[in-house]
Amino acid sequence: MRIRSVEFSNFRNYKSLKAEFGEGINLLYGDNAQGKTNILEGIYICSTSRSHRRSSDRELILFGEKEAHIRLILEKKNDLHKIDIHYRKDNKKGIAIDGIPVRKASEMFGFLNVVMFAPEDLALVKSGPAERRRFLDREICQTDPFYMDDLMNYNRVLEQRNKLLKDIVRDSSLKDTLDVWDEQLVRYGCRILKVREKYLKETEKTCSEIHSFMTSGEEEIKLSYEKNTNEAEFKENLEKSRERDLYTMTTNRGPHRDDFSITANGIDLRTYGSQGQQRSAAVSLKLSEIGIIKEKTGEMPVLLLDDVFSEMDQRRQEGLLKEISGIQTIITGTGIDEMTRNNAIIGKKFYIKQGTALEEE
Ligand SMILES: Nc1ncnc2c1ncn2[C@@H]1O[C@H](COP(=O)(O)OP(=O)(O)O)[C@@H](O)[C@H]1O
Ligand SMILES: [Mg+2]
Secondary structure (H helix, E strand, C coil), rough: CEEEEEEEEEEEEEEHHHHHCCCCCCECCCCCCCHHHHHHHHHHHHHHCCCCCCCCCHHHHHCCCCCEEEEEEEEECCCCCHHHHEEEEECCCCCEEECEEEEHHHHHHCCCCCCCCHHHHHHHHHCCCHHHHHHHHHHHHHCCCHHHHHHHHHHHHHHHHHHHHHHHHHHHHHHHHHHHHHHHHHHHHHHHHHHHHHHHHHHHHHHHHHHHHHHHCCCCEEEEECCCCCCHHHHHCCCCCHHHHHHHHCCCCCCCEEEEEECCCCCEEEHHHHHHHHHHHHHHHHHHHEEEEEEHHHCCCEEEEECCCCCCCHHHHHHHHHHHHCCCEEECCCHHHHHHCCCCCEEEEEEECCCCCEEEC
């Protein structure tokens, strides 16, 4: 798929914007705080309904305005499609695809597929397990609606079980009802585990290929799923930890406590990676989604790269640019130099200054 154009009105620091993108690399360049990331953010929202910066809807409306609009034109299998997002200060946002209102965010999943790398994604390698679970869950949900159902059910059951653990303090007769929740937790949990493990295996294959390419074969990446409990023993482990659960008033066993390790040449990057290594591992992880989305949907996603070059050595930068050739990419940077130095072929370039985008020849 390919993004043809994006229009903003009163979105972030754009009073009005219209940008038409081309194939290959589209560069957004300019000084800090001019609005480069805001453009990527607007596009990302058209894919997931939410800001990658986890900003609230209100924050997206231009200061002092009451409403904001995003419109994106997308080309998919030779057809054009339109995504409209309408923000109102005192109301919920409205989303429409080809003029038809979207009621639930989940309905828009998979319509516009983007793979984004933003500075925040460094957390994928660096931060705690929650970030890595979020990554897996988000990626799998993009192409697997059954997984999304299981995950929602699991989280609902988990929440209810945790609430019950707190209620039991006041009323111990409630203890008996725990079994019912345990059973459901195991049912949904086992499915989640299975899908995540399989997905991580696929990701490892593509991720390690990409990473090896980007580092000219110098770093070998391995991903390994770390489960809090395996499927066969989940039920038993829940029973075993019941006393502890009652004491801590939370559920201590289950896939909501899982993680995965990321190693380069045997070194755990979560704790021992340099900033540059962590960044390129996070990029490789993100790029591996491209192939997986292509395989599952038959369509190439659009790549959004925000500030990806900082702290990457030139070899990694070159490797990255080679890796993304042929994929529509919208990339931000402070200047053109970092692109030309790497002999990148820039399709279109836009100079971003104070909420305006000037297309340059
Ligand atoms: N709702 C808003 N209304 C007006 N300006 C905003 C709003 N939200 C963010 N901004 C401004 O957008 C700018 C940051 O844009 P951003 O795209 O992150 O910059 P960069 O070019 O560095 O990527 C800041 O100047 C910030 O004040
Ligand atoms: Mg930025």
